Amino acid sequence: xxxxxxxxxxxxxxxxxxxxxxxxxxxxxxxxxxxxxxxxxxxxxxxxxxxxxxxxxxxxxxxxxxxxxxxxxxxxxxxxxxxxxxxxxxxxxxxxxxxxxxxxxxxxxxxxxxxxxxxxxxxxxxxxxxxxxxxxxxxxxxxxxxxxxxxxxxxxxxxxxxxxxxxxxxxxxxxxxxxxxxxxxxxxxxxxxxxxxxxxxxxxxxxxxxx
DNA sequence: ACAAGGATCCTCT
DNA sequence: GAGGATCCTTGTT
Numbered sequence: 661x662x663x664x665x666x667x668x669x670x671x672x673x674x675x676x677x678x679x680x681x682x683x684x685x686x687x688x689x690x691x692x693x694x695x696x697x698x699x700x701x702x703x704x705x706x707x708x709x710x711x712x713x714x715x716x717x718x719x720x721x722x723x724x725x726x727x728x729x730x731x732x733x734x735x736x737x738x739x740x741x742x743x744x745x746x747x748x749x750x751x752x753x754x755x756x757x758x759x760x761x762x763x764x765x766x767x768x769x770x771x772x773x774x775x776x777x778x779x780x781x782x783x784x785x786x787x788x789x790x791x792x793x794x795x796x797x798x799x800x801x802x803x804x805x806x807x808x809x810x811x812x813x814x815x816x817x818x819x820x821x822x823x824x825x826x827x828x829x830x831x832x833x834x835x836x837x838x839x840x841x842x843x844x845x846x847x848x849x850x851x852x853x854x855x856x857x858x859x860x861x862x863x864x865x866x867x868x869x870x871x
Numbered sequence: 872a873c874a875a876g877g878a879t880c881c882t883c884t
Numbered sequence: 885g886a887g888g889a890t891c892c893t894t895g896t897t
Contacts, residue, residue: 709878718878728893746891748879765878783881795879805892836878 672821677813681736684710684755684762689831689851689870691753691764695823698801700774703791704823707768707852707859709834711752713760718840721761730809732761737813737820741798741805748795749803753812753820767794767835767850770858792860828854831868835861 675694680687688710696703711719720729720742731740732754740752740763752763769791771778778800782790791800801818812820831848838845851868852859859865 711878720878723894726894742878743890743892745877745879745889747889750878752878767878793879799880834878839877 672823674813674815675737675820675822677735677737680753680755680813681757682755684712684764685849687753687755688764688849689829689868691766692829692851692853693823693825695772695821696751696766696769696797696801697819697821698817699777701777701801702771702773703769703778703797703800704772705766705768706770706856707766707792707850709765709767709851710755710849711763711765712849713756713762716762716840717844718834718837719761720763725761728808729761732763734758734809737811739807739810739812739818741803741808741810743805744795749798749805749807750794751798751801751803751807765794766797768792768852768856768859769797769800770856771800788857788859791858826853826856829868830854830862830865832864832866 688708691705691708694705721732725733728742731738735758736755738754740754741749744750751766754763756762781799781802791797810818829851831851833846834850852865
Protein backbone atom coordinates (compact mmCIF):
# COMPACT_ATOMS: atom_id res chain seq x y z
CA UNK A 661 0.00 0.00 0.00
CA UNK A 662 1.71 3.17 -1.11
CA UNK A 663 1.00 6.17 1.05
CA UNK A 664 2.96 9.26 0.07
CA UNK A 665 5.18 10.84 2.69
CA UNK A 666 2.93 13.79 3.28
CA UNK A 667 2.22 13.35 6.97
CA UNK A 668 1.74 16.64 8.78
CA UNK A 669 2.13 17.24 12.50
CA UNK A 670 -1.08 16.38 14.38
CA UNK A 671 -1.35 20.00 15.49
CA UNK A 672 -1.13 21.44 11.95
CA UNK A 673 -2.94 24.76 11.74
CA UNK A 674 -6.52 24.83 10.58
CA UNK A 675 -7.08 26.60 7.27
CA UNK A 676 -8.40 30.10 7.95
CA UNK A 677 -11.80 31.32 6.87
CA UNK A 678 -10.19 34.32 5.15
CA UNK A 679 -8.09 32.03 2.95
CA UNK A 680 -11.32 30.40 1.81
CA UNK A 681 -13.30 33.64 1.40
CA UNK A 682 -12.11 34.13 -2.19
CA UNK A 683 -13.36 33.11 -5.63
CA UNK A 684 -13.94 29.34 -5.75
CA UNK A 685 -11.83 29.19 -8.93
CA UNK A 686 -8.86 30.53 -6.97
CA UNK A 687 -9.45 28.54 -3.81
CA UNK A 688 -9.93 25.18 -5.57
CA UNK A 689 -6.33 24.57 -6.75
CA UNK A 690 -5.04 26.05 -3.48
CA UNK A 691 -6.88 23.35 -1.52
CA UNK A 692 -4.85 20.56 -3.13
CA UNK A 693 -2.54 19.03 -0.53
CA UNK A 694 -4.50 20.30 2.46
CA UNK A 695 -5.83 17.85 5.03
CA UNK A 696 -9.29 16.75 6.10
CA UNK A 697 -9.22 15.49 9.68
CA UNK A 698 -11.96 13.53 11.39
CA UNK A 699 -10.83 11.82 14.58
CA UNK A 700 -8.07 9.36 13.65
CA UNK A 701 -8.77 9.62 9.92
CA UNK A 702 -6.58 12.10 8.03
CA UNK A 703 -7.01 12.54 4.27
CA UNK A 704 -4.90 14.65 1.90
CA UNK A 705 -6.97 16.39 -0.80
CA UNK A 706 -5.92 15.28 -4.30
CA UNK A 707 -8.80 16.37 -6.54
CA UNK A 708 -11.36 19.21 -6.45
CA UNK A 709 -13.87 21.08 -8.60
CA UNK A 710 -14.84 24.77 -8.39
CA UNK A 711 -18.48 25.85 -8.55
CA UNK A 712 -18.30 29.62 -8.78
CA UNK A 713 -20.51 32.63 -8.30
CA UNK A 714 -22.52 34.15 -9.97
CA UNK A 715 -22.77 32.85 -13.56
CA UNK A 716 -21.90 29.16 -13.35
CA UNK A 717 -24.77 27.12 -14.83
CA UNK A 718 -23.42 23.96 -13.17
CA UNK A 719 -23.63 25.50 -9.69
CA UNK A 720 -26.30 24.27 -7.26
CA UNK A 721 -27.01 27.93 -6.49
CA UNK A 722 -27.81 28.80 -10.12
CA UNK A 723 -31.55 28.85 -9.30
CA UNK A 724 -31.16 30.84 -6.09
CA UNK A 725 -31.37 29.98 -2.44
CA UNK A 726 -33.00 26.70 -1.36
CA UNK A 727 -33.06 24.71 1.86
CA UNK A 728 -30.45 22.31 0.51
CA UNK A 729 -27.92 24.85 -0.76
CA UNK A 730 -28.31 27.28 2.15
CA UNK A 731 -24.77 26.68 3.51
CA UNK A 732 -23.27 27.73 0.17
CA UNK A 733 -24.55 31.25 0.76
CA UNK A 734 -23.07 31.40 4.23
CA UNK A 735 -19.56 32.25 5.38
CA UNK A 736 -16.53 30.60 3.78
CA UNK A 737 -15.10 27.62 5.60
CA UNK A 738 -18.37 25.88 6.32
CA UNK A 739 -19.09 22.50 4.81
CA UNK A 740 -21.81 21.96 2.23
CA UNK A 741 -22.82 18.29 2.18
CA UNK A 742 -25.58 17.00 -0.04
CA UNK A 743 -26.92 13.61 -1.06
CA UNK A 744 -26.38 12.61 -4.68
CA UNK A 745 -28.39 9.88 -6.42
CA UNK A 746 -30.01 9.16 -3.10
CA UNK A 747 -26.92 7.51 -1.63
CA UNK A 748 -23.69 9.46 -1.91
CA UNK A 749 -22.79 12.24 0.55
CA UNK A 750 -20.76 14.88 -1.33
CA UNK A 751 -18.45 17.17 0.65
CA UNK A 752 -17.89 20.76 -0.46
CA UNK A 753 -15.94 23.58 1.17
CA UNK A 754 -17.88 26.86 1.02
CA UNK A 755 -15.89 29.76 -0.49
CA UNK A 756 -16.39 33.39 -1.48
CA UNK A 757 -18.03 36.14 0.59
CA UNK A 758 -21.16 35.64 2.65
CA UNK A 759 -24.18 36.11 0.39
CA UNK A 760 -22.41 34.57 -2.61
CA UNK A 761 -23.27 30.96 -3.48
CA UNK A 762 -20.01 29.17 -4.28
CA UNK A 763 -18.07 26.12 -3.12
CA UNK A 764 -15.32 23.62 -3.94
CA UNK A 765 -16.29 19.95 -4.27
CA UNK A 766 -13.79 17.49 -2.81
CA UNK A 767 -13.50 14.73 -5.41
CA UNK A 768 -10.50 12.73 -4.30
CA UNK A 769 -8.09 12.17 -1.40
CA UNK A 770 -5.17 9.99 -0.40
CA UNK A 771 -5.04 8.42 3.05
CA UNK A 772 -2.52 9.87 5.51
CA UNK A 773 -3.75 8.20 8.71
CA UNK A 774 -6.61 6.00 9.85
CA UNK A 775 -6.42 3.71 6.86
CA UNK A 776 -8.04 0.78 8.63
CA UNK A 777 -11.04 2.89 9.61
CA UNK A 778 -11.38 4.09 6.04
CA UNK A 779 -11.17 0.55 4.69
CA UNK A 780 -13.84 -0.59 7.12
CA UNK A 781 -16.11 2.21 5.95
CA UNK A 782 -15.39 1.28 2.31
CA UNK A 783 -16.29 -2.42 2.31
CA UNK A 784 -12.67 -3.43 2.87
CA UNK A 785 -11.60 -2.06 -0.51
CA UNK A 786 -7.99 -1.05 -1.03
CA UNK A 787 -5.82 1.13 -3.23
CA UNK A 788 -6.95 4.21 -5.16
CA UNK A 789 -10.48 2.78 -5.56
CA UNK A 790 -10.81 3.59 -1.87
CA UNK A 791 -10.83 7.35 -2.32
CA UNK A 792 -10.88 8.48 -5.97
CA UNK A 793 -14.37 9.95 -6.23
CA UNK A 794 -16.54 12.38 -4.28
CA UNK A 795 -18.96 9.77 -2.96
CA UNK A 796 -16.00 7.71 -1.77
CA UNK A 797 -14.58 10.65 0.18
CA UNK A 798 -17.93 11.16 1.89
CA UNK A 799 -18.09 7.48 2.78
CA UNK A 800 -14.50 7.40 4.07
CA UNK A 801 -15.30 10.28 6.44
CA UNK A 802 -18.69 8.76 7.34
CA UNK A 803 -20.50 11.95 6.38
CA UNK A 804 -24.18 12.54 5.77
CA UNK A 805 -26.26 15.62 5.10
CA UNK A 806 -26.45 16.48 8.81
CA UNK A 807 -22.84 17.71 8.41
CA UNK A 808 -23.98 20.39 5.99
CA UNK A 809 -23.23 23.81 7.47
CA UNK A 810 -20.52 22.45 9.81
CA UNK A 811 -17.63 24.90 10.40
CA UNK A 812 -14.39 23.33 9.12
CA UNK A 813 -12.16 26.11 10.45
CA UNK A 814 -12.99 25.51 14.12
CA UNK A 815 -11.83 22.77 16.46
CA UNK A 816 -14.53 20.21 15.85
CA UNK A 817 -15.31 16.73 14.55
CA UNK A 818 -14.30 17.59 10.99
CA UNK A 819 -11.50 20.06 10.29
CA UNK A 820 -9.57 21.39 7.31
CA UNK A 821 -5.86 21.76 8.10
CA UNK A 822 -2.71 22.93 6.38
CA UNK A 823 -0.72 20.30 4.48
CA UNK A 824 1.98 19.88 1.86
CA UNK A 825 1.25 21.73 -1.39
CA UNK A 826 1.65 19.72 -4.61
CA UNK A 827 4.66 20.21 -6.87
CA UNK A 828 2.50 20.32 -10.01
CA UNK A 829 -1.19 20.56 -10.82
CA UNK A 830 -3.31 19.21 -13.68
CA UNK A 831 -6.74 20.52 -14.72
CA UNK A 832 -9.66 19.59 -16.95
CA UNK A 833 -13.43 19.92 -17.36
CA UNK A 834 -15.75 19.09 -14.50
CA UNK A 835 -17.50 15.71 -14.32
CA UNK A 836 -21.23 14.96 -14.53
CA UNK A 837 -22.53 18.38 -15.53
CA UNK A 838 -23.98 17.67 -18.99
CA UNK A 839 -26.96 19.84 -18.07
CA UNK A 840 -24.80 22.99 -17.94
CA UNK A 841 -24.17 25.43 -20.78
CA UNK A 842 -21.31 24.51 -23.15
CA UNK A 843 -19.04 27.25 -21.81
CA UNK A 844 -19.37 25.84 -18.30
CA UNK A 845 -19.02 22.24 -19.46
CA UNK A 846 -15.77 23.10 -21.21
CA UNK A 847 -14.30 25.25 -18.44
CA UNK A 848 -11.22 23.71 -16.84
CA UNK A 849 -12.41 23.96 -13.22
CA UNK A 850 -11.39 20.51 -12.09
CA UNK A 851 -7.95 20.40 -10.47
CA UNK A 852 -5.81 17.51 -9.26
CA UNK A 853 -2.33 16.77 -7.98
CA UNK A 854 -0.23 15.85 -11.00
CA UNK A 855 0.77 12.19 -11.01
CA UNK A 856 -1.43 11.20 -8.08
CA UNK A 857 -3.20 7.88 -8.45
CA UNK A 858 -5.82 8.97 -5.89
CA UNK A 859 -7.71 10.84 -8.60
CA UNK A 860 -10.82 9.88 -10.60
CA UNK A 861 -11.00 9.96 -14.40
CA UNK A 862 -7.42 11.12 -14.93
CA UNK A 863 -7.53 10.93 -18.74
CA UNK A 864 -9.07 14.38 -19.29
CA UNK A 865 -6.57 16.20 -17.05
CA UNK A 866 -3.63 18.14 -18.50
CA UNK A 867 -0.89 20.36 -17.04
CA UNK A 868 -2.08 23.63 -15.51
CA UNK A 869 -0.35 26.71 -14.20
CA UNK A 870 -1.84 29.54 -12.18
CA UNK A 871 -2.61 32.71 -14.09
C1' DA B 872 -49.13 16.39 -3.14
C1' DC B 873 -46.55 14.54 -7.21
C1' DA B 874 -43.19 13.34 -10.72
C1' DA B 875 -38.61 13.73 -12.37
C1' DG B 876 -33.96 13.42 -12.14
C1' DG B 877 -29.33 13.92 -10.04
C1' DA B 878 -21.72 17.39 -9.20
C1' DT B 879 -22.12 8.63 -8.32
C1' DC B 880 -20.60 3.91 -7.33
C1' DC B 881 -20.44 -0.87 -8.00
C1' DT B 882 -21.12 -5.18 -10.43
C1' DC B 883 -21.31 -7.68 -14.27
C1' DT B 884 -20.47 -8.56 -19.30
C1' DG C 885 -19.69 -0.15 -21.46
C1' DA C 886 -24.22 -0.77 -19.45
C1' DG C 887 -27.49 -0.78 -15.87
C1' DG C 888 -29.38 -0.79 -11.20
C1' DA C 889 -29.28 1.03 -6.53
C1' DT C 890 -31.82 4.47 -3.78
C1' DC C 891 -34.03 8.81 -1.90
C1' DC C 892 -33.90 13.60 -1.39
C1' DT C 893 -34.59 18.06 -3.57
C1' DT C 894 -36.89 20.65 -6.66
C1' DG C 895 -40.36 22.72 -9.51
C1' DT C 896 -44.83 22.29 -10.74
C1' DT C 897 -49.97 21.26 -9.97
